[in-house]
Amino acid sequence: MPTTILVAGGAGYIGSHTVKYLLKNNYNVVVVDNLVYGHKEAVLTPNFEQIDLADKSALDRVFKKYKIDAVIHFAAFTYVGESVVDPKKYYWNNVVNTLNLLDVMIENNVKNIVFSSTCATYGNPQYTPLDENHPQNPINPYGKTKLMMEQIMADYEEAYGLKYAALRYFNAAGADFQGELGECHDPETHLIPIVLKAIKGDIPNIKVFGTDYDTPDGTCIRDYIHVEDLADAHMLALEKIFKDNKSIHINLGTGIGTSVKEIIQAAEEVTGQKVPLVYVGRREGDPAILYASNNKAKELLNWTTKYMDIKEIIKTAWLWEKGDKFKSNKDYLTVN
Ligand SMILES: NC(=O)c1ccc[n+]([C@@H]2O[C@H](COP(=O)([O-])OP(=O)(O)OC[C@H]3O[C@@H](n4cnc5c(N)ncnc54)[C@H](O)[C@@H]3O)[C@@H](O)[C@H]2O)c1
Numbered sequence: 001m002p003t004t005i006l007v008a009g010g011a012g013y014i015g016s017h018t019v020k021y022l023l024k025n026n027y028n029v030v031v032v033d034n035l036v037y038g039h040k041e042a043v044l045t046p047n048f049e050q051i052d053l054a055d056k057s058a059l060d061r062v063f064k065k066y067k068i069d070a071v072i073h074f075a076a077f078t079y080v081g082e083s084v085v086d087p088k089k090y091y092w093n094n095v096v097n098t099l100n101l102l103d104v105m106i107e108n109n110v111k112n113i114v115f116s117s118t119c120a121t122y123g124n125p126q127y128t129p130l131d132e133n134h135p136q137n138p139i140n141p142y143g144k145t146k147l148m149m150e151q152i153m154a155d156y157e158e159a160y161g162l163k164y165a166a167l168r169y170f171n172a173a174g175a176d177f178q179g180e181l182g183e184c185h186d187p188e189t190h191l192i193p194i195v196l197k198a199i200k201g202d203i204p205n206i207k208v209f210g211t212d213y214d215t216p217d218g219t220c221i222r223d224y225i226h227v228e229d230l231a232d233a234h235m236l237a238l239e240k241i242f243k244d245n246k247s248i249h250i251n252l253g254t255g256i257g258t259s260v261k262e263i264i265q266a267a268e269e270v271t272g273q274k275v276p277l278v279y280v281g282r283r284e285g286d287p288a289i290l291y292a293s294n295n296k297a298k299e300l301l302n303w304t305t306k307y308m309d310i311k312e313i314i315k316t317a318w319l320w321e322k323g324d325k326f327k328s329n330k331d332y333l334t335v336n
Contacts, residue, residue: 001242002069002112004028006062008053008101009074010045011038013183014116014172014230018072020044020181021231030066032059033075041326042181053097056104063108070112070242071105072234073098076145079189080120080285083142094145099152106160113153114238117166119223119251119290121147128257129293132168132249139285150249163247165237170223170253170292172230174313175320182320183227191260192224192314195267196321198276206275208260210282215289219260223253223291226307226316236301253292254305263310270314 005022009015010031015038022029029045034052047066051058053075062068076094077083083090105113120143121136138144149166156162173192175182183193191206198206211218233252241248258266264275297303307313 001239002027004030004066004069005238006030006032006066006068006071007074008032008071009038009076009116011035011040011043011048012074013185014169014227015072015074016042016044016181017176017227018074018231018234020176021228022235025235027235028066030062030068032062037077037185039184039326042184044180053093053101056100059100059104060107063104063110068108068110070114070238071101071110072114072238073101074116075101076116078142079187080140080142081189083145084140087141090141090145094142095148095152098149102153102156102162106156106162111161112163112238112241114165114167114234114241115149115153117146117150117168117249118143119168119170119253119292121150121168124287125290128289129255129291130251131293132251132296153247157247163241163245165241165247166249167230167233167237168249168251169230170225170251170290172227173224174226174228174307174316177228177316179319179323180326182325183317184325191222191263192267192317193321195264195275196271196314196318199267199271199273200321204276206264206277207280208264208277209280209286211279212282213288215259217259217261220286221257221259221289221291223256224258224263224310224313225253225292225305226313229254229303229305229307232306233297233301233303236303240301248300250297250300251292251294252297253294254308255292255294256308256310257289257291258310263314266311266314267318270311270318
């Protein structure tokens with residue numbers, strides 16, 4: 001099994017939670033992040049290197065300094081809308097800089113990588129729940145960058161013996177149960193933190209995009225997977241590819257669809273406060289329903305989702321949102 005894991009993008013939302021989880025499970029963890037979107041305070045290992053993946057020689061030094069055994073790669077740009085208006089930003093970072101990372105891995109004889117892919121690689125769903133055999137036809141440059149990397153890694157497996165786990169997440173949500181880490185994107189585009197910010201008064205209201213979708217309450221349905229369940233799946237996936245010496249492609253979701261209106265209602269119940277909102281028209285490119293089949297993850301990784309209840313997930317996000325960001329929130333167990 002690998003003992004020293006390089007986490008690229010480990011100062012970001014999902015990366016920082018995964019670092020904490022790996023440390024708890026006795027791995028040595030080295031974080032590489034350029035802090036363009038990440039937070040130094042979120043890095044819970046002393047082994048932190050502020051490096052851009054564009055800098056190959058700096059990366060090489062890190063691999064040699066720490067004797068890296070395997071890589072978990074979160075570092076990417078993640079704004080779908082921005083990827084449409086500025087695709088070069090996305091192709092350079094999510095593809096070219098990831099190629100740098102793969103080059104350095106191969107040069108240092110490191111063969112195992114867990115890669116953050118996304119349900120955005122599927123494009124408009126032809127059926128739900130989406131399983132891993134669903135055709136991959138991404139409809140924006142962000143999704144295309146992730147699909148390209150999946151395809152490139154498949155070629156690298158053939159040619160160089162790379163073994164990878166492509167983990168296609170649905171909507172990451174929630175925060176660390178100790179209130180130590182949470183979601184802190186700037187700008188924030190994810191529904192749950194936006195709803196909670198509106199409740200706190202940090203923003204005037206939330207916009208509900210479309211109420212005439214073909215869903216029971218007319219709003220879009222998504223699959224919200226708790227960030228700690230994601231962290232667990234990363235560790236299990238890494239152990240699996242290491243053990244079996246075989247690459248895998250796996251969806252990570254709860255298998256449960258939750259509508260925008262259901263999120264709002266759950267947030268109101270958790271916080272005891274109304275969500276200020278306005279209804280606006282549909283947003284281009286939003287499919288009505290996206291949720292995962294997670295059977296493969298359960299079977300291959302023996303993975304189970306601990307957080308199935310959306311209110312539990314929102315509760316962890318609320319504790320983070322109203323706490324002292326990046327400081328241990330000791331009263332978390334007593335807060336409603
Ligand atoms: N958040 C979600 O719901 C979601 C869903 C599907 C897939 N993903 C994927 O998961 C990964 C993590 O997402 P997140 O929400 O934690 O994003 P994030 O922006 O919080 O984290 C990404 C981190 O990578 C760093 N980074 C970016 N480019 C870098 C570079 N060239 N060199 C060094 N560091 C760099 C950023 O500073 C940031 O800390 C991304 O690859 C994203 O595409 C996220």
